[in-house]
Amino acid sequence: MRVGVLTGGGDCPGLNAVIRGIVRKGVQEYGYEFTGFRDGWRGPLEGDTVRLDIPAVRGILPRGGTILGSSRTNPLKTDGGARRVKENLAELAVDALVVIGGEDTLGVATTLWEQYGVPCVGVPKTIDNDLSATDYTFGFDTAVNIATEAIDRLHTTAESHMRVLVVEVMGRHAGWIALHSGLAGGANVILIPEQRFDLDQVCAWVESRFRIRYAPIVVVAEGAMPRDGDMVLKDGTLDSFGHVRLSGIGEWLANQIEKRTGKEARTTVLGHVQRGGTPSAFDRWLATRFGLHAIDAVRDGDFGTMVALRGTGIVRVPIGDATARIKTVDPSLYQEAGVFFG
Numbered sequence: 001m002r003v004g005v006l007t008g009g010g011d012c013p014g015l016n017a018v019i020r021g022i023v024r025k026g027v028q029e030y031g032y033e034f035t036g037f038r039d040g041w042r043g044p045l046e047g048d049t050v051r052l053d054i055p056a057v058r059g060i061l062p063r064g065g066t067i068l069g070s071s072r073t074n075p076l077k078t079d080g081g082a083r084r085v086k087e088n089l090a091e092l093a094v095d096a097l098v099v100i101g102g103e104d105t106l107g108v109a110t111t112l113w114e115q116y117g118v119p120c121v122g123v124p125k126t127i128d129n130d131l132s133a134t135d136y137t138f139g140f141d142t143a144v145n146i147a148t149e150a151i152d153r154l155h156t157t158a159e160s161h162m163r164v165l166v167v168e169v170m171g172r173h174a175g176w177i178a179l180h181s182g183l184a185g186g187a188n189v190i191l192i193p194e195q196r197f198d199l200d201q202v203c204a205w206v207e208s209r210f211r212i213r214y215a216p217i218v219v220v221a222e223g224a225m226p227r228d229g230d231m232v233l234k235d236g237t238l239d240s241f242g243h244v245r246l247s248g249i250g251e252w253l254a255n256q257i258e259k260r261t262g263k264e265a266r267t268t269v270l271g272h273v274q275r276g277g278t279p280s281a282f283d284r285w286l287a288t289r290f291g292l293h294a295i296d297a298v299r300d301g302d303f304g305t306m307v308a309l310r311g312t313g314i315v316r317v318p319i320g321d322a323t324a325r326i327k328t329v330d331p332s333l334y335q336e337a338g339v340f341f342g
């Protein structure tokens, strides 16, 4: 049995831990051989492979990024892409594919399995934590820790200068990173994509914070939107899954706050720092267990499924369950945090 492995979409801490879990268990317990595919779906599309055996996965557990590389290549948007993937897998004698990715990468796996019979098992990843069917994705905990540490640091500098500090975190459609890091870091305002915000209310919270002689920290998800405005885009470009590039809401918000309140406001955009570096202990634990369970699903021939965290257990669900809709922040969870605003 030869198993292919690929990592697609935005990278995230813990990808290497998954790969290690898959290969260690696959080789040691099932005697499988592996083929690594480079750069997400580009690998099987172009037949671009990398050696993947036990020596190749030694020492990678704490390493961020992915030893396989990643991309947002969409084979379904390439002429004859699905057919080429199938042919390349057959030529390389790859019997099954473990696909580690988010909504887009796993969406391709669903179509390739359901419509073309490519035997795929999915592993959910994204720092955004916005995949349905799993309580958490790995990478999220690391991102939240990075953002929380940044907020802690920004509190002291904001207070020294009595300024507003706006912290822009990732989160395209879901405000999980903003909500968790904002709560953990003691932010005074948290803005998420799920709830349009009222600029007057934000300014009122900022002013009330100054009245008690503290400097406000505003955490804003990159996809957050004002009540009568739209998402702030970096530029107009689209990736091959049709996503626009975000970022800029933090700068826009700081300008608006400065104009309306007369208080000095600065912005920190955490950007890809949230996706880089070593995974947290929780993410290493979760990613490793996902890897171990994914290779078990391959052994059982349970294709079209994805491993998922439910409580403390790992279960298998149809991949389509994870990609059918985005897991957004429940309004009641957001309201809970409101007691700390202002």
Ligand code: F6P
Pocket: 010, 102, 126, 127, 128, 170, 171, 172, 222, 245, 246, 275
């Ligand atoms: O999907 C994860 C994510 O980190 C989003 O939060 C963000 O909008 C996007 O990836 C950024 O992607 P890229 O690295 O391709 O600019």
